[in-house]
Amino acid sequence: MTRITEALRGALTVAAALLTTAAAPAPATSQQAVPGSWLHLTVTPGEVSTHALPPPRAPFRTEGVPGTGIGSPGTGIPGTGIGSPGTGDGMHGTRGALLLCDPPQGHPHAARACAELVAAEGDIDRIPDRPGALCPMIYAPVTAAARGAWDGRPVTYTHTFANSCAMGAATGAVFALE
Structure with a gap:
């Protein structure tokens, strides 16, 4: 009878420890939305409808989360939960980046x-x-899209430009993802 009592007592201790651990708040560095201004930017060759674009996702801080490899040198964007800034080959596919502005x-x-x-x-x-921008009159459309938040306000932007030069002249460095 004492073995059963000891086993139950041990099981209750383990259960209490698990419940205590589960109820504890998560560490400050694990998956909390990044405050401030951020934009998920994409540049896609051709014309793209707004419905074909991915929904916006808030970036998450993950520095110091063991086993993620995020926030380490050479993993892409430090501490944002994004593994690499681009999703295409830079010439034929969609390019993307997560722009954080606090700090840039x-x-x-x-x-x-x-x-x-x-x-x-x-x-x-x-x-x-951009003043004085001279762009060729070659029709090679690109669609620039931005989704995110700026000073707490949602941002959604989609525009198709005649070519990447025209996009750069109109949007400055925002969609300069190369």
Whole structure:
């Protein structure tokens, strides 16, 4: 009878420990949405309908989460939960990046893109055209899309440009993903 009692007592101790662990709040570094301004940017060759674009996902902080490899050098965007900034080969597929602006990161020209967005109050349409830009009159459409949040406001932007030069002239560094 004492063996059964000891076994039950041990099982109850283990159960109590598991319940205590499950009820404890998660560490501050595991999967909390990143505050501030962020945009998931994509550039896709051709014309793309708004419905074909992926839904926006909030970036998550994952620095220090064991076993994720995220936040380590050479894994892509540090601490955002995104493994690599691009999803295509840079010439034929969709390119993408997660632009974080506090501090600027996750984008090849993050500081400049964030500065342009700050000046435009997060509205990509308000970024001034690059003066003196001379773009070829070659129709090679590209669709630029941005989804995310800017100062707590949702941002959704989709525009198809005649070519990548016209896109760069109109949007500055925001969609300069190469």
